[in-house]
Amino acid sequence: MQSDIKFIADHYGLDTQLDKAIEENAELIVAIQKLKQARKSGTLAEIRKAEEAVVSELADVYITSTELKYLMEINHAVNTEIERKIERQLARIEEGE
Template structure:
């Protein structure tokens, strides 16, 4: 139900409007992080996730975003493994 509702909202406003709204929500998340207020951070994360879902829908980019996420996660895990192997070398 939530995804259906988000799709309807995205389709109503369109890509251009929701890109601007996403920028606004990202700015609010940055402010919340700077405030170190956990509740505010959590609320703004929800807003940003709502907007990124809408952008993925409007840009027909769900699969491509997932591919990028898989790539970036694997890359970071390789970096962590390299850091850990260097730590072992230093001991």
């Protein structure tokens, strides 16, 4: 699967996939907003539909994020930053934040 994502990323190139990443992240924001609204005042069917949309957009964001990490050759840097941020957040929780 990882090689398929690389194939797709190479096929379209960085400039196109940067635009795709913007589009997919925006779609995820909208899907999350709709889920919040559905959880507040929607029917169970509307909540389930909104959850399915979040699943779909999270998948799109995962794929485009993986493409950007590959095309920009920043996979290691991102992993290091993830570790640093998790550690920082754990410290904040420890401090009672």
